[in-house]
Amino acid sequence: MKNSDQLTVGLAQIAPVWLERNRTLEKILARVEEAAQKGCRLVAFGEALLPGYPFWLERTGGARFNSPVQKELHAHYLDQAVSIESGHLEPLRQAAGDHGITVVVGCIERPADRGGHSVYCSLVYCDAEQGIASVHRKLMPTYEERLAWSPGDGHGLRTHPLGAFTVGALNCWENWMPLPRAALYAQGEDLHLALWPGALRNTQDITRFLALEGRSYVLSVSGLMRREDIPEGTPHRDRILAGSEEILANGGSCLAAPDGSWVIEPVTDREALLVAELDHQRVREERQNFDPAGHYARPDVLRLTLDRRRQSTLEVTGE
Numbered sequence: 001m002k003n004s005d006q007l008t009v010g011l012a013q014i015a016p017v018w019l020e021r022n023r024t025l026e027k028i029l030a031r032v033e034e035a036a037q038k039g040c041r042l043v044a045f046g047e048a049l050l051p052g053y054p055f056w057l058e059r060t061g062g063a064r065f066n067s068p069v070q071k072e073l074h075a076h077y078l079d080q081a082v083s084i085e086s087g088h089l090e091p092l093r094q095a096a097g098d099h100g101i102t103v104v105v106g107c108i109e110r111p112a113d114r115g116g117h118s119v120y121c122s123l124v125y126c127d128a129e130q131g132i133a134s135v136h137r138k139l140m141p142t143y144e145e146r147l148a149w150s151p152g153d154g155h156g157l158r159t160h161p162l163g164a165f166t167v168g169a170l171n172c173w174e175n176w177m178p179l180p181r182a183a184l185y186a187q188g189e190d191l192h193l194a195l196w197p198g199a200l201r202n203t204q205d206i207t208r209f210l211a212l213e214g215r216s217y218v219l220s221v222s223g224l225m226r227r228e229d230i231p232e233g234t235p236h237r238d239r240i241l242a243g244s245e246e247i248l249a250n251g252g253s254c255l256a257a258p259d260g261s262w263v264i265e266p267v268t269d270r271e272a273l274l275v276a277e278l279d280h281q282r283v284r285e286e287r288q289n290f291d292p293a294g295h296y297a298r299p300d301v302l303r304l305t306l307d308r309r310r311q312s313t314l315e316v317t318g319e
Contacts, residue, residue, distance in 0.1 A: 005280040007163045007191075010035035010043035011264070013198075013253040014271045015224040017231055021051040021080045021088065028105060029095050031273055036099035038275050042162060046223030046253075047106035047172050047195040048121050051080040054148040055225060059243035060236060062147045069236055070147075076235050077148065081110035081119045084135065089124065093131045100128045102162055104169055106195045106223075108149075109135065113310060118150045123171050123195055125160055134158045138171040139180065153311040159187040164280035165217075169193035175206055181214070183306050185293040190216045190258075190283045198222040198249030200268050207266075211256035215286040217263075217278050218256045224271055225249035258286035 012031040017023035028045060035043035047053070056062065056073050064070060082088045089107075096103045102125070109122035121138035137152025157180060159168040168184035168191070175181070175194045184192065192214055196202050203220040211218040225248040230237055247269060255264040255276055263276050290296050 003279075005164050007041055007165055007278045007280070008039045009219060009255075009276055009278060010038065010040040011219055011221045011253045011255065011274040012043055012045050013222055013224055013251045013267060013274065014045065014049070015226060015229040016049050016052040018052040018055075018225070018229050019076060019080050019234055020231060021082065023231075024049065024051050025088075025091060029091060032092070032095045032099060032101060032103055034273055035275070036101045038273070040101060040275060042102045042104070042167070043273075044104040044169075044193050044195065044219055044221040045106060046221050047123075047197045048108055049223050050082055050105060050107040052108075053197040053223065053225065053249070054145065055244070055248050056236070056240050057144045057147050060239050062144055069239065072235050074148065077108065078110055078117065078119060080108075082107040082122075083110050083112070083116075084124075084132065085112045089126070089132065092126055096126045096128050097131070102127050102160075102167075104167075104193055104195070106171065109137065113312060114150070115313075119148065120152050121145070121149045121171055122152070123156065123169050125158075125167075125169065127160065133160055136169065136171070139174055139177070142173045153309070154183075154307050155310045157183050157306060157308065159184055159189050162191070165191040165278070165283075167191045167193065169195060171195050172197065172202070175210060179304060181210070182292070182304050185214055186304065188293075189214065190280070191278065192216050192218045194218060194220045196220060196222040196252065198224050198251050200250055200252035200266055203252035203254055204266050207254050208256045208260040208262070211258055212260040214292060215258045215290055216283060217258060220252065220254050220266075222251045222253045223249055224251045224269075258283050
C-alpha cells in the first residue's frame with residue numbers, strides 16, 4: 001500500500017484556445033485525463049485560463065474611454081466567460097469524478113449573483129467527490145486587469161483536505177498579499193497553489209519564498225500564450241497581433257519543497273504536464289523550527305479577521 005504521506009500532483013502548463021471557452025475546456029479535459037493516467041490525485045491549471053487572460057488591454061489601448069474596440073472585445077469576453085450556474089463547468093466536474101482527481105483551474109467567471117454582466121478572475125477547486133467545493137474570486141485585479149475584471153471577496157478563501165495535505169490557492173499577485181496568505185496558513189495550509197497567467201519573472205523568486213515562509217510545498221502553475229493561440233475570428237485580431245510579441249506569456253511553472261529547494265525548476269516556452277510526488281513528512285520536518293500559524297505565531301498580539309460573506313448589492317428580506 002502506498003505511504004499515506006505521499007501525494008502525486010500535476011502542473012498543467014497549457015495555452016488556451018484564446019477566448020473560446022468550449023475549445024479551451026476540451027484542452028483542459030484532455031490534460032485532466034492524462035494527469036489521472038499518470039497517477040495524479042490533483043492537477044492544477046493557470047490563472048484565467050478558461051477562456052483566457054485579457055492580453056488585448058495593453059496591446060490595443062485598453063484605457064481609452066468609450067472606445068468601440070474595447071467595448072466589442074469586452075462584450076466578446078463576457079460571451080465566452082464561465083457561468084457556473086449555467087453548467088459550463090459540468091464536464092470538468094464529471095471528469096474529476098470519473099477519474100478520481102481533484103482539479104484546480106483559473107477561469108473568468110460571469111456570476112449571476114452579481115447581476116450577470118461583470119466578470120471575475122476566479123479560482124475553482126473541483127473535488128473528485130464533492131464537485132465544485134469552492135470558488136475564489138481574485139480580491140484585487142492587478143493594474144490593467146481592473147479594466148476587465150471586478151474585485152472579488154473573501155468567500156473562497158478556504159482550504160481543502162487532500163490525503164495528508166491541506167490545500168489552499170491564490171491567484172497571481174494575491175500571492176504577494178500577506179493577509180490572504182496568513183488566512184490560508186491559519187486554516188492549516190501546507191500545500192499552496194499559486195496560479196499565474198504565465199511569466200517566469202513572476203514565478204522564479206516568489207515560489208521559493210512562499211515555500212520558505214509557509215514551510216509548505218508550493219506549486220506555481222502558469223498558462224502559456226503565443227501568437228498562434230489567438231484563433232481566427234477573434235474580434236480585432238489584427239490589432240492585437242500588431243502589438244504582440246511572439247510569446248505573450250512564457251509559462252514558468254515550477255514546484256518548491258518546504259525548505260525552499262526546487263522539486264521542479266521553472267519550465268518555459270512550451271506546453272507540458274509536470275508530475276511530482278510530494279511527501280508530507282517534509283512539511284512536518286520543516287515546521288519543527290517555524291510554523292507561521294502555530295508555535296511561531298502570537299495571536300495574543302496579532303490576529304486576522306476574514307469576512308467570507310459574498311458581496312452583493314442586494315439584500316432581500318421577506319418574500
